[in-house]
Amino acid sequence: MGLECKHVWKHISGYLDGTLDAEVLAQVQNHLEHCEICSATLDSTRNILILIADDRVYELPLGFSERLHARLDEELSGLMRTVQPST
């Protein structure tokens, strides 16, 4: 019946991205319905990706934005004089 587990694992990434061919997708889905290990593997992979992509994982340091724009201001004011003719 269909695919073995190790073949299903090759398709996990494509499955999550929805890029599998219809035929492969049907085989994978069929396998997942019957295989607890593979469906748990899929769930845990999806879960890990969702967790890492969460905005809370990578927080900007306090004051990051203020310091960045202050530094940009120095740069911008310096270059504006050469770029922009006085009016």
Add this chain to the structure above:
Amino acid sequence: MPEATELRDEPQMITSILAGESHLFHELIRPYERSVYVMALSFLKNEADAEDAAQEAFLKAYRNLSSFRGESKFGTWLISIALNEARSRLRRAKTVTMESLDDPPDGYGQVSHALLRDWREIPSEALERQEIRHLLQRAVGELPQIYREIFLLRDVEELSVVEAAKVLQITAGSVKVRLHRARTMLQHSLAPKLKLMNPKGNARRRWFPWA
């Protein structure tokens, strides 16, 4: 990257900046502050260095704005500048011992399923815990560089396959292959650790609702 950027006319903003309204640069980059910082932090692994690299990337973007041709989105262009800045600082600092560009040894990229029968999902509230956030950051940081890059571009910065391929100058096929390896490695390294993070006692029920 933030969806709100789709509502802005970035090419028009860039034209105005180049015409002398340089103050608009502040507004142009605001939605991308986090994206650029994340790229830097995942390479440099320390907040101060990452912040400095991020600032430098924004300055370089400003200085080179006239070379932006609009063939890609501004955000994608900016992220590739951040990537290059992070890469070159990493080379200079040599903070990391030589990382292999080859595939990891057999077995490393395998999925970890032994522990999964009783672990399917960690709820996102777990991210309130700093140790969980650091665990995730570290796992990404420990990926070999070619896998870390593709993972960040696709799954954190949400670039398309085509955009990521362009930034990394590899084929779309390679993007998919590397991304698959990256995701599998993360699952392999994180699944057992996240399971260990399971608090003892009553909390077990909350973490493993089916148990």
